[in-house]
Amino acid sequence: xxxxxxxxxxxxxxxxxxxxxxxxxxxxxxxxxxxxxxxxxxxxxxxxxxxxxxxxxxxxxxxxxxxxxxxxxxxxxxxxxxxxxxxxxxxxxxxxxxxxxxxxxxxxxxxxxxxxxxxxxxxxxxxxxxxxxxxxxxxxxxxxxxxxxxxxxxxxxxxxxxxxxxxxxxxxxxxxxxxxxxxxxxxxxxxxxxxxxxxxxxxxxxxxxxxxxxxxxxxxxxxxxxxxxxxxxxxxxxxxxxxxxxxxxxxxxxxxxxxxxxxxxxxxxxxxxxxxxxxxx
Amino acid sequence: xxxxxxxxxxxxxxxxxxxxxxxxxxxxxxxxxxxxxxxxxxxxxxxxxxxxxxxxxxxxxxxxxxxxxxxxxxxxxxxxxxxxxxxxxxxxxxxxxxxxxxxxxxxxxxxxxxxxxxxxxxxxxxxxxxxxxxxxxxxxxxxxxxxxxxxxxxxxxxxxxxxxxxxxxxxxxxxxxxxxxxxxxxxxxxxxxxxxxxxxxxxxxxxxxxxxxxxxxxxxxxxxxxxxxxxxxxxxxxxxxxxxxxxxxxxxxxxxxxxxxxx
Ligand SMILES: Nc1ncnc2c1ncn2[C@@H]1O[C@H](COP(=O)(O)OP(=O)(O)OP(=O)(O)O)[C@@H](O)[C@H]1O
Ligand SMILES: [Mg+2]
Numbered sequence: 001x002x003x004x005x006x007x008x009x010x011x012x013x014x015x016x017x018x019x020x021x022x023x024x025x026x027x028x029x030x031x032x033x034x035x036x037x038x039x040x041x042x043x044x045x046x047x048x049x050x051x052x053x054x055x056x057x058x059x060x061x062x063x064x065x066x067x068x069x070x071x072x073x074x075x076x077x078x079x080x081x082x083x084x085x086x087x088x089x090x091x092x093x094x095x096x097x098x099x100x101x102x103x104x105x106x107x108x109x110x111x112x113x114x115x116x117x118x119x120x121x122x123x124x125x126x127x128x129x130x131x132x133x134x135x136x137x138x139x140x141x142x143x144x145x146x147x148x149x150x151x152x153x154x155x156x157x158x159x160x161x162x163x164x165x166x167x168x169x170x171x172x173x174x175x176x177x178x179x180x181x182x183x184x185x186x187x188x189x190x191x192x193x194x195x196x197x198x199x200x201x202x203x204x205x206x207x208x209x210x211x212x213x214x215x216x217x218x219x220x221x222x223x224x225x226x227x228x229x230x231x232x233x234x235x236x237x238x239x240x241x242x243x244x245x246x247x248x249x250x251x252x253x254x255x256x257x258x259x260x261x262x263x264x265x266x267x268x269x270x271x272x273x274x275x276x277x278x279x280x281x
Numbered sequence: 282x283x284x285x286x287x288x289x290x291x292x293x294x295x296x297x298x299x300x301x302x303x304x305x306x307x308x309x310x311x312x313x314x315x316x317x318x319x320x321x322x323x324x325x326x327x328x329x330x331x332x333x334x335x336x337x338x339x340x341x342x343x344x345x346x347x348x349x350x351x352x353x354x355x356x357x358x359x360x361x362x363x364x365x366x367x368x369x370x371x372x373x374x375x376x377x378x379x380x381x382x383x384x385x386x387x388x389x390x391x392x393x394x395x396x397x398x399x400x401x402x403x404x405x406x407x408x409x410x411x412x413x414x415x416x417x418x419x420x421x422x423x424x425x426x427x428x429x430x431x432x433x434x435x436x437x438x439x440x441x442x443x444x445x446x447x448x449x450x451x452x453x454x455x456x457x458x459x460x461x462x463x464x465x466x467x468x469x470x471x472x473x474x475x476x477x478x479x480x481x482x483x484x485x486x487x488x489x490x491x492x493x494x495x496x497x498x499x500x501x502x503x504x505x506x507x508x509x510x511x512x513x514x515x516x517x518x519x520x521x522x523x524x525x526x527x528x529x530x531x532x533x534x535x536x537x538x539x540x541x542x543x544x
Contacts, residue, residue, distance in 0.1 A: 134391065147367045151374075151404025155389075158396050158403065161410055162432050227410040 003091025010057040011089040016040055020058040020213070024204060027215035032177030033145070034128050039211040044085070048078060049107055050208030052124035053085070056105045059120055059204070060086065065093045067101035072109040072250070072267030079107075098270050108171075110192040112249050112271040115201035117218055123186045125207035128214065130174045130184040150182050153225055167230055176223045177216055185222075191234045191250045196222040241266045244275035290352050292317045292458055292490045298337050298347035306514035307333035311347070313509065313519065317457070320484060320491040322501035322522065324537070325511035331494040332462055334511070338492060339379055339460045340369045351458070374404050378451035382463040384443035387450070388435050394421065394446055395431040401454045420449040425479060441472035445479065452483065459484075461493040465500060477503050498541050502526055510534045 008014065016038075023037040042050040060066065066086055070079040074096040082105060083094045095101050098111040107124040115121060131141040134152045144150065153174050160168045173190035177183045185196060186205060196203065196216060203216040216222060226232040240247045242263040249271055251264040266272035291314035300307040308330035315321055323331045336342035338349055340361045350358040354376065361369060373379070381387040388397055398417040399407075407413055418428045424445040426438075435443050444464060451459070464480065465473040481504055484491055495501055501508050501522055509519040510531065518531040529535045 134389065143366070143370075147370060149370065149404065151400055154403040154408070155392060155396050155400050158399055158410065158413065159392050162393055162395055162414070228408050229411050 004088055007089040009062070009090055010060045010086065011042075012040065012054065012057045016054075017058040020054055023213045024055065024058065024215065027204070027213050028202070028217050030181070031216055031220050032175075032181030032183040032214060034212040034214045036211055037213050039208050042208065044081070046209040047126065049082060049105070049124035049206075051206030051210075051213070052105050052107070052122050052208075053082060053206075054208065055204050055206035055213060056086065056103060056122045057090075059122070060090055060092060060103060062090075062092065064102045065095050065100055067095050067098065067104045067270075068106075069104065069109060069111070069268075069270075070107045072111075072252070073269045075269070096270050097274075098268075108187050108189075109250070109267060110188055110195045112246075112266070112268045114195075115199055117200045119201040121199075121201050121203045123188075123203065123205045125184070125186045125205045125212070126209070127172075128184055128205065128207040128210050128212040130182045145181060148180070150176075153182055154227070157225060157227065157230075161227070161230055167226065167232075170235065173232075174225050176225060178220050179223070183214060183216075183222075189235060189250055190224065190232075193222070193224045193232070194234065198222070237264060239264045241272060241275070244272045246272065246275045289317065290358060291315055292319075292352045293338065293492075294350045294358060295338065296348050296350075298334070298344045298349060300333055300337050300342060300344040306330070308337065308344075308511070309514045311516060313516075315458075315490055315492065317352075317490055318488045319507065320489075320493065320505045322505035322508040323492065323494045323511060324496060324498060324501050324508055326496060326537075329511040330514040331496075331511055333514070335460055335462055335492060335494050339373075339377065340364075341379075354457075374401050375454050376456050376458065378456040378459040380444075380447055380451055380459065380461040380464045382466045384435070384440070384447045387447040388443060390435055392434075393432045394426070394435055394438070397435060397446060397450045398453050400450065405454060416453060417449075420453050421446075423452075423483070424449040425475075439472075440468050441476055444468065444476055448480070448483070452487070455487075457490060459489050459491045461491065463495055464493065465495075465497070480504060498526060498537065510537065 020037055023035045027035045042053055068079045068083045070076040086092055087094055098113045103120045105122040129141055131144055131152055133156055135141050157167050170190055171187045172184055173193055175183050175185050198219045200218050202218055205214045224232040237251050241251060243265050246266055249266045249268060252267040253262055253264055255262050293315040296312045298311045299309050311334055325331055337344045343362060348360045348362060350360050353359050395414060395417040398420050399413040402413050402416060417431055421428045421431060426442055426445050435446055465476050493504060505522045508522045508525050509516045512533050518525060518534045526538060529538050
């Protein structure tokens with residue numbers, strides 16, 4: 001597809017992309033560390049992934065194949081509009097197939113398929129600071145990161161258990177990266193946390209409003225926090241996907257009528273489609 | 282006090298600590314040794330420099346001059362102002378405790394009482410929920426807060442309970458040196474008396490070294506072995522508490538003591 005010549009490649013000017021790439025390189029060098037960057041105004045509102053879009057724009061090349069997912073699906077408004085944006089401004093090929101993509105921008109999910117070393121996963125991040133919940137002062141959280149004072153993270157989990165009897169945090173479940181920095185993995189379900197651990201693909205995180213970029217380089221240790229007597233666990237379902245029958249994927253509950261009818265289906269639509277094709281073959 | 286001082290190191294050795302705010306003197310040329318298990322009261326009227334001195338001694342404020350050497354568990358006396366921020370903060374959550382006048386300054390008001398007590402344990406690496414909770418229960422009992430309130434927010438606690446919770450939160454890691462700034466200020470008289478009893482019991486039982494700031498001579502009388510009287514940033518008199526209170530030498534101390542007697 002031909003890109004519109006009115007725009008620089010991938011919308012951002014080259015100087016801005018260089019600045020963002022420098023931030024990305026620094027982020028890769030210090031896994032899990034939040035690197036400040038001069039976030040630009042993008043032609044979409046915050047909350048629509050302006051951080052992720054700027055990271056994607058800075059790593060995208062002409063030969064890349066881009067996939068954009070939102071809550072696991074390629075066809076939601078957010079995913080469709082970001083895909084259109086890059087089609088128009090970069091003219092790159094887009095896909096819905098995880099295996100064909102070289103850059104995947106995501107909100108709220110990690111694809112079910114194991115990612116490869118030649119792929120980059122770009123997360124959209126609303127709140128990058130995992131300590132924010134209990135410590136609102138930015139100067140203090142910065143010091144806590146610098147000195148590895150992370151007791152507060154467990155205070156949050158303690159509160160969870162004392163209130164609910166178990167660790168009730170299911171999204172944005174905090175992780176310790178490379179045994180050094182605490183990191184918010186963005187609002188993915190904790191089901192996806194184990195995929196971050198030693199992933200072969202490069203993982204980049206962009207927060208537009210908060211002007212932060214962070215990264216997990218390939219094969220980096222990513223540990224989900226827990227207590228010895230309350231170990232980390234992922235969500236489990238006693239059902240398989242109602243469409244493809246998969247038993248190993250993250251399931252969304254779908255209300256099918258107003259009489260209380262519901263079913264569970266894969267949230268990763270591309271994975272679900274391929275499971276169906278596999279069954280058909 | 283102990284008679285073995287020649288063989289023993291002070292827990293805190295303070296020499297010439299001075300701090301000014303521009304032209305305004307905060308505290309000037311303060312020197313003293315604090316011995317293990319000793320309770321020292323700093324008294325004086327409002328603005329005399331008590332809080333400034335306490336904040337310098339606990340390294341929350343860096344003085345303009347002077348040094349304060351703390352007896353580390355591992356490597357002897359170390360000047361706290363030469364330590365890295367990481368070392369100071371580590372002391373602050375392990376070997377030291379700081380009890381603020383206003384419990385809101387010392388508590389985390391957005392989490393439960395149990396989490397408040399457990400925080401320091403988690404900060405030093407405890408990772409067993411059941412053990413952390415058991416310690417929290419134990420400490421709530423030690424400070425006479427109903428353990429049934431463990432999951433309640435400190436916001437639902439009375440002022441006296443909040444203060445006891447703050448003490449539990451501080452003592453859970455077994456600190457050796459405790460700083461207190463008017464810990465009973467702002468409380469009803471009957472609540473104050475109970476809290477003072479509690480503090481006295483804990484200090485004796487745990488053999489804590491304490492520096493307590495108060496403008497209330499009765500508090501000094503009840504808790505402190507030794508006291509320092511401050512005025513305009515200077516120490517005007519110091520000595521054993523009973524001696525200073527019963528036989529004040531400095532005119533200002535005499536005035537302080539007599540004004541209490543009259544009140
Ligand atoms: N941050 C500051 N900036 C300027 N001056 C200060 C500051 N803090 C304290 N001072 C001044 O230093 C002097 C000592 O104050 P400090 O708070 O140490 O007294 P205090 O004995 O604790 O009084 P109080 O009993 O009222 O708490 C006072 O004159 C005070 O006005
Ligand atoms: Mg004061």
